[in-house]
Amino acid sequence: MAAQVHGFQTEVAKLLKLLANSLYSNKEVFLRELISNASDAIDKLRFLSITKPELAQEDPVLRIRVRADRDAGTLTISDNGIGMTLAEANERLGTIANSGTEDFLSKLSADDAKSSQLIGQFGVGFYSAFIVADRVTVRSRAAGAKPDEAVCWSSDGTGTYMSETTVKADRGTDVILHLKADEREFLNDWTLRETITKFSDHISTPVYLYEAPKDDEKKEDDKKEASSPEDVWHQVNDAKALWTLSPKDVKDEEYKAFYTHLTHDYGEPLAWAHNRVEGDLEYTSLLYIPGEAPWDLYGNPEEQKGLKLFVQRVFIMDRAKAFLPNYLRFIRGLVDTNDLPLNVSRELLQESRVVSKLKKALTKRSLDMIEKLAEDKENVEKYRTFWNAFGRVLKEGVVEDPANRERILKCLRFASTKTIEEGDASLVSLDEYIARAPEAQKKIYFLIAGTREAAEHSPYLETLKKKNVEVLLLWDRIDEWMMNAITEYAGKGFVSATASDLELGDLADKEEEKAREEETKEAQADIERLKKALGDKVEGVRVSTRLVDSPSCVVGSNDQMLTAQMRRMLEAAGQ
Ligand code: ADP
Numbered sequence: 130m131a132a133q134v135h136g137f138q139t140e141v142a143k144l145l146k147l148l149a150n151s152l153y154s155n156k157e158v159f160l161r162e163l164i165s166n167a168s169d170a171i172d173k174l175r176f177l178s179i180t181k182p183e184l185a186q187e188d189p190v191l192r193i194r195v196r197a198d199r200d201a202g203t204l205t206i207s208d209n210g211i212g213m214t215l216a217e218a219n220e221r222l223g224t225i226a227n228s229g230t231e232d233f234l235s236k237l238s239a240d241d242a243k244s245s246q247l248i249g250q251f252g253v254g255f256y257s258a259f260i261v262a263d264r265v266t267v268r269s270r271a272a273g274a275k276p277d278e279a280v281c282w283s284s285d286g287t288g289t290y291m292s293e294t295t296v297k298a299d300r301g302t303d304v305i306l307h308l309k310a311d312e313r314e315f316l317n318d319w320t321l322r323e324t325i326t327k328f329s330d331h332i333s334t335p336v337y338l339y340e341a342p343k344d345d346e347k348k349e350d351d352k353k354e355a356s357s358p359e360d361v362w363h364q365v366n367d368a369k370a371l372w373t374l375s376p377k378d379v380k381d382e383e384y385k386a387f388y389t390h391l392t393h394d395y396g397e398p399l400a401w402a403h404n405r406v407e408g409d410l411e412y413t414s415l416l417y418i419p420g421e422a423p424w425d426l427y428g429n430p431e432e433q434k435g436l437k438l439f440v441q442r443v444f445i446m447d448r449a450k451a452f453l454p455n456y457l458r459f460i461r462g463l464v465d466t467n468d469l470p471l472n473v474s475r476e477l478l479q480e481s482r483v484v485s486k487l488k489k490a491l492t493k494r495s496l497d498m499i500e501k502l503a504e505d506k507e508n509v510e511k512y513r514t515f516w517n518a519f520g521r522v523l524k525e526g527v528v529e530d531p532a533n534r535e536r537i538l539k540c541l542r543f544a545s546t547k548t549i550e551e552g553d554a555s556l557v558s559l560d561e562y563i564a565r566a567p568e569a570q571k572k573i574y575f576l577i578a579g580t581r582e583a584a585e586h587s588p589y590l591e592t593l594k595k596k597n598v599e600v601l602l603l604w605d606r607i608d609e610w611m612m613n614a615i616t617e618y619a620g621k622g623f624v625s626a627t628a629s630d631l632e633l634g635d636l637a638d639k640e641e642e643k644a645r646e647e648e649t650k651e652a653q654a655d656i657e658r659l660k661k662a663l664g665d666k667v668e669g670v671r672v673s674t675r676l677v678d679s680p681s682c683v684v685g686s687n688d689q690m691l692t693a694q695m696r697r698m699l700e701a702a703g704q
Pocket residue numbers: 162166167169170208210211212213221222251252253254255256302
């Protein structure tokens with residue numbers, strides 16, 4: 130078949146234009162991305178050959194090879210993994226199959242510094258080859274395809290690519306980068322070794338680097354090469370699966386590097402938890418809390434990351450969402466279990482009892498990890514970072530996971546009338562709130578408003594402020610929903626500052642109550658007038674001591690526990 134020229138999908142063309150500029154300071158990521166693609170291709174083959182062993186038969190030792198050719202100015206990354214057919218190459222190397230593409234592109238252009246992290250997270254790693262290459266050629270033969278059913282794909286990274294059928298002797302993929310004139314440093318053994326080590330240490334497939342024999346040894350080695358090729362192919366990584374080691378044998382630095390390998394996030398994780406569990410339910414889990422929210426955390430829940438699933442150390446799938454509840458969707462990591470069959474499918478995961486047990490266990494592990502971070506008094510900053518990045522998501526758990534509600538509530542942080550006085554960054558937990566409340570205070574007071582300003586300046590706060598009662602201030606969109614789901618924490622009930630009976634108990638002032646009775650008598654004429662004017666818009670008009678500076682306010686009756694914002698929402702909905 131003759132070579133065909135195709136135009137890139139519009140988004141790809143846009144991306145390619147942006148890449149060269151936005152990743153300049155981190156351009157070696159291309160190696161990470163291409164090696165990770167090679168490793169994915171090998172994982173896929175390993176997985177398929179469980180049921181079809183013939184796929185890997187002719188070339189069974191799976192490996193990745195990197196070779197620089199200084200004369201030609203090319204760098205080639207080869208794998209003997211799953212490979213691609215012509216149709217697959219056209220589809221996968223010419224389009225981006227991700228619904229958030231536009232959003233991603235706008236973020237990429239808006240923030241240069243973050244771009245290198247974004248690109249890996251978004252799954253457009255292949256295109257990073259064009260940061261350093263002015264032509265990329267991909268030669269690939271799919272597992273099960275004949276030598277003359279291979280594909281050659283090539284592009285200079287501008288608007289189009291070429292593809293055609295070709296002949297390739299062995300299974301797998303060669304990605305050949307024709308390096309730009311000023312990127313030839315990536316032909317140096319030393320640079321390559323450095324970079325590959327950095328990125329591939331945790332790849333569980335061996336990565337080999339071709340190291341050309343030194344000139345004076347060359348003659349000798351040329352002879353050797355024919356008989357023992359391993360003399361020039363040096364393994365660069367240790368190809369061990371980190372999670373299978375005992376936690377006491379793994380250094381912090383190794384956990385961090387593994388996190389980057391797993392998530393493509395260059396930043397440091399805030400915390401991790403590595404557990405190996407034996408007995409009734411056997412699994413190993415390695416969970417991480419990222420250092421910052423991914424760009425799509427609040428977007429389409431379908432984009433939820435999920436965990437990597439391994440069964441008996443064989444990689445099974447990415448983004449397995451069945452192992453954590455939605456409100457823990459920011460947790461990254463992996464689970465490896467012996468209790469699921471190797472041929473488990475996404476559909477099977479949905480119904481599996483083992484999976485629901487694992488989900489329960491991993492939820493607990495995640496909450497343990499969050500709680501531990503919250504209680505770490507030496508790293509208060511870390512929890513603040515956590516809270517700012519993921520607090521809003523964690524709040525969803527209050528409604529979503531009643532079984533763990535108390536634990537989740539313990540991890541929540543609030544702004545309050547006190548913290549706002551103390552300065553922006555300070556927040557309070559429910560435990561601290563209870564501990565510092567006056568003894569006579571039996572309730573937890575809160576106020577929900579549309580914005581921070583509205584909360585801060587609400588007239589509903591006046592009485593409570595006067596009595597020195599701290600009020601939690603909430604203004605997230607999710608808060609109304611969340612507060613409606615809870616009635617108490619640590620045996621203390623929640624009372625909205627907008628309720629007509631603030632249930633002040635011993636905090637209420639007897640003197641004041643008397644005064645109010647008297648005022649009511651005096652104000653009887655006014656009350657009648659207001660009642661008439663407001664008609665059935667209100668249940669009643671009362672004299673109150675709750676306001677100090679403002680003349681009047683609307684309150685909810687006690688049985689109708691609606692807060693002002695909720696009422697507005699219902700009204701807007703025509704209720
Ligand atoms: P991602 O790896 O996140 O899917 P990439 O842009 O890195 O995104 O790669 C796009 C797709 O191209 C991959 O999903 C895979 O299907 C295909 N691909 C890339 N490199 C290889 C390879 N070495 N072997 C087989 N398929 C590959």
